[in-house]
Amino acid sequence: MKQILPVILVLLFCAACTDKQDAxxxxxxxxxxxxxxxxxxxFMGSQYYETPNIDYLASQGMVFTNGYASASNCAPSRACLMTGQWTPRHGIYTVSPSTRGKSKNRKLIPTKNTRTLAAKHKILPKVLNENGYTTCHAGKWHLSDNPLEYGFxxxxxxxxxxxxxxxxPPYKNVTVxxxxxxxxxxxxxEKTxxxxxxxxxxxxxxxxPYAIHTPIMPVDSIVPKYANKSPWNGQGNAEYASMVDNLDRNIGLLTDKLKERGLFSNTLIVFTSDNGGLYxxxxxxxxxxxxxxxxxxxIREPFFFVYDKEIESNTKSDVPITNLDIFPTILNYTGIENTELELDGNNLSSILEGNxxxxxxPLFWHFPVYLQAYNPADNENRDALFRTRPGSVVRKGDWKLHYYFEDExxxxxxxxxxIGERNNLAEKYPEKTDELLGLLKEWWERTNASIPTTLNPEFIENIQ
Structure with missing residues (x-):
C-alpha cells in the first residue's frame, strides 16, 4: 500500500497537468x-503550382470551397478581417485614391477613400492582447504606418x-x-x-507575407522546375510559380515549428488570401x-481552418463564408466574451465541429469607387476600362446579384x-432579382453605406 499511494498521487498530478494543458x-x-x-x-485543384506544405496543412482541418474575401483588393479586405466589419463601417474601400482610371470615363464622383484605419476600431490583436495574448504581426500591414499602435x-x-x-535587399520601403x-x-x-x-x-x-504580390521577382533556383512544365488553365508563369513554391516552403517551416515545440494541437490556424489572383x-x-x-x-479564395482539438481532419464544407467570420470564430475558441464589439461575421464553430x-x-460587398483595368485587351470584367465600377454585390444561397450605381x-x-457568371438571369427571374435588390437596399440603410450619386462633369459618354 505504501508503494501504491505515491504512484496514485503522481498519476493524479499528471492528470491535473493534462487537464490544465487541455484547458x-x-x-x-x-x-x-x-x-x-x-x-x-x-488542394483547390491547380495542376501547375506545387504547394505540398499548404496542401498538407489543409488536410489537417476543414476546407471551405465557398470561402470569400470581404473585398476584392488588399487594404479593404485586411481592414475587414481586423475589424470584423463590412467596408461601410470603416470606410477603407481601396488603395488610395478612389478616382482610379481616366476621369472622362467615370460617370460618378466616387466616395472618398479612407487610407488609415481609424483608432476607434477595437481590432482583433487589441482584443487578444488585452486577454493575455502576445501578438505578432509579420509581413504586410497596409492599414497604418505602425501596427504596434493597434495592439501588436x-x-x-x-x-x-x-x-x-x-x-x-535593399527592400527600400520595407523595414526589417x-x-x-x-x-x-x-x-x-525567419523572424516569425x-x-x-x-x-x-x-x-x-x-x-x-508580401508574397505573392507584385513585383514578380522570382526565386531563380526554382524557376526551371516550372519553366519545364506545361501551362494549365491560364496558369503558366514560371517566375510567379517560383514565388508560390517558395511561399509554400515557408509555410511548411511554420507548421514544422509548431510541431517541434509541441504546439500544433493547441493552435487554431486559419489560411486564406486577401483577394483574388492577379488576372x-x-x-x-x-x-x-x-x-x-x-x-x-x-473575391473567392482558398480558405481553411485547422484546430486539432476541435476540427476533424480531411473535412470540407460548401457553406459560404468570408474573412469577417474569422474574428468571431477566434473569440469563440479563445473563450473571450464579445460584450462591446459590433461584428458582422458569424462564429463558425458549429460548422467546423460538424454540428x-x-x-x-446573405453576404454583402460594397465598392462605391473605381478601379481601372490592367489590360483592356485581356480581361473578363463588365467593360474593358475598369476591373470594377461603383457597385454592390449580395449573395444569398446560390444566387448572386451585382448592382451598379452608374446605370442601375x-x-x-x-x-x-x-460559377463562371456568364449567364445573366436578371430579366428571366425578376422576383429573385427584386428580392436580392431589396436585401441590398436594407443593408445600405443599416450600415449607412455611402452611395455615389454626384455626376462627374468631366465624364464623356462612350469615350474609350
Missing part, C-alpha cells in the same frame, strides 16, 4: 496570403506600404532587421520563427476575372449552375 487558451495563427487566387494551390507587441516588416519595392535570409519572404518567416521560439504566453501571429499573371478558371473585380475570380451543415444568411445595372447569377 489552455489556443495559440492563433492567421495565414493571410497576398493576391493568392482560389485555384493557386494544389511585435512588428516584422509591416507599414503602410502595400507591396515591397523589391524582394531582394537583417537575418540569415535575403529574399524577403524567407526573411519574414524566432518569435515562435521565444514566446512563452499564448500567442497570436498575423502572418501576412493576366494567374487565372482561376472557371471563375470569372480576378483581383479588383467582384466576379468570383476577384451544423448550413448557415443561412443588374446582373443575377445562379452559382450552382453558372
Amino acid at each position: 489552455k487558451a489556443p495559440n492563433i495563427l492567421i495565414i493571410n496570403v497576398d493576391d493568392m487566387g482560389w485555384k493557386d494551390v494544389g 507587441d511585435v512588428n516584422i516588416g509591416g507599414g503602410h506600404n502595400g507591396l515591397p519595392k523589391s524582394y531582394y 532587421e537583417k537575418g540569415n535570409a535575403e529574399y524577403l519572404t524567407d526573411l519574414i518567416v 520563427l524566432n518569435f515562435m521560439d521565444t514566446v512563452q504566453k499564448p500567442f497570436y501571429i498575423n502572418y501576412a 493576366g499573371i494567374t487565372k482561376q478558371k472557371p471563375l470569372r476575372a480576378g483581383k479588383g473585380s467582384y466576379y468570383e475570380g476577384g 451544423e451543415e448550413t448557415l443561412e444568411r 445595372g443588374l446582373e443575377l447569377y445562379d452559382l450552382s449552375d453558372d
Whole structure:
C-alpha cells in the first residue's frame, strides 16, 4: 500500500497537468496570403503550382470551397478581417485614391477613400492582447504606418506600404532587421520563427507575407522546375510559380515549428488570401476575372481552418463564408466574451465541429469607387476600362446579384449552375432579382453605406 499511494498521487498530478494543458487558451495563427487566387494551390485543384506544405496543412482541418474575401483588393479586405466589419463601417474601400482610371470615363464622383484605419476600431490583436495574448504581426500591414499602435507587441516588416519595392535587399520601403535570409519572404518567416521560439504566453501571429504580390521577382533556383512544365488553365508563369513554391516552403517551416515545440494541437490556424489572383499573371478558371473585380475570380479564395482539438481532419464544407467570420470564430475558441464589439461575421464553430451543415444568411460587398483595368485587351470584367465600377454585390444561397450605381445595372447569377457568371438571369427571374435588390437596399440603410450619386462633369459618354 505504501508503494501504491505515491504512484496514485503522481498519476493524479499528471492528470491535473493534462487537464490544465487541455484547458489552455489556443495559440492563433492567421495565414493571410497576398493576391493568392482560389485555384493557386494544389488542394483547390491547380495542376501547375506545387504547394505540398499548404496542401498538407489543409488536410489537417476543414476546407471551405465557398470561402470569400470581404473585398476584392488588399487594404479593404485586411481592414475587414481586423475589424470584423463590412467596408461601410470603416470606410477603407481601396488603395488610395478612389478616382482610379481616366476621369472622362467615370460617370460618378466616387466616395472618398479612407487610407488609415481609424483608432476607434477595437481590432482583433487589441482584443487578444488585452486577454493575455502576445501578438505578432509579420509581413504586410497596409492599414497604418505602425501596427504596434493597434495592439501588436511585435512588428516584422509591416507599414503602410502595400507591396515591397523589391524582394531582394535593399527592400527600400520595407523595414526589417537583417537575418540569415535575403529574399524577403524567407526573411519574414525567419523572424516569425524566432518569435515562435521565444514566446512563452499564448500567442497570436498575423502572418501576412508580401508574397505573392507584385513585383514578380522570382526565386531563380526554382524557376526551371516550372519553366519545364506545361501551362494549365491560364496558369503558366514560371517566375510567379517560383514565388508560390517558395511561399509554400515557408509555410511548411511554420507548421514544422509548431510541431517541434509541441504546439500544433493547441493552435487554431486559419489560411486564406486577401483577394483574388492577379488576372493576366494567374487565372482561376472557371471563375470569372480576378483581383479588383467582384466576379468570383476577384473575391473567392482558398480558405481553411485547422484546430486539432476541435476540427476533424480531411473535412470540407460548401457553406459560404468570408474573412469577417474569422474574428468571431477566434473569440469563440479563445473563450473571450464579445460584450462591446459590433461584428458582422458569424462564429463558425458549429460548422467546423460538424454540428451544423448550413448557415443561412446573405453576404454583402460594397465598392462605391473605381478601379481601372490592367489590360483592356485581356480581361473578363463588365467593360474593358475598369476591373470594377461603383457597385454592390449580395449573395444569398446560390444566387448572386451585382448592382451598379452608374446605370442601375443588374446582373443575377445562379452559382450552382453558372460559377463562371456568364449567364445573366436578371430579366428571366425578376422576383429573385427584386428580392436580392431589396436585401441590398436594407443593408445600405443599416450600415449607412455611402452611395455615389454626384455626376462627374468631366465624364464623356462612350469615350474609350
